[in-house]
Amino acid sequence: MKVYSVYILRCRDKTYYTGISSNLWERVEEHQSGKYENSYTYNRRPIELVYYCEFTEPDLAIEFEKRIKNWSRVKKEALINGEYEKLPNLAKKNFQ
Incomplete structure (x- = not known):
């Protein structure tokens, strides 16, 4: 059975990148090594x-x-920290 991973990366500039892959560890290594120069994470490693x-x-x-x-x-x-009970109340807006 094939498995698909949804993942979040924290970049050097403290931004987050969300992606999906059928081979998580290979994909993370591609981000880390800068395999794709035009990717969001390339200059944020x-x-x-x-x-x-x-x-x-x-x-x-x-x-x-x-x-x-x-x-x-x-x-x-909240998702990263496993604070699932907070998710329903966090709308898409700028929180400080």
């Missing part, structure tokens, strides 16, 4: 994998990745 979850259905993984990309920084950090 080193990166750190701070969150991932796995799906067996690619459509569900894609849907979750798209959802996370629209989240505020605070909401992403």
Whole structure:
């Protein structure tokens, strides 16, 4: 059974990058090594994998990745920190 990982990377500039891959560890290494010069993470290395979850259905993984990309920084950090009870109350807006 193929597994699809949705992941969040913390970049050197403290921004977050969210992606999806069917080979998480290979993809993280590609980000870290700068394999793709035009990628978001290329000039923001080193990166750190701070969150991932796995799906067996690619459509569900894609849907979750798209959802996370629209989240505020605070909401992403709640997910990263396992503070799941906070997620429903964190709307997409600028929290300080």
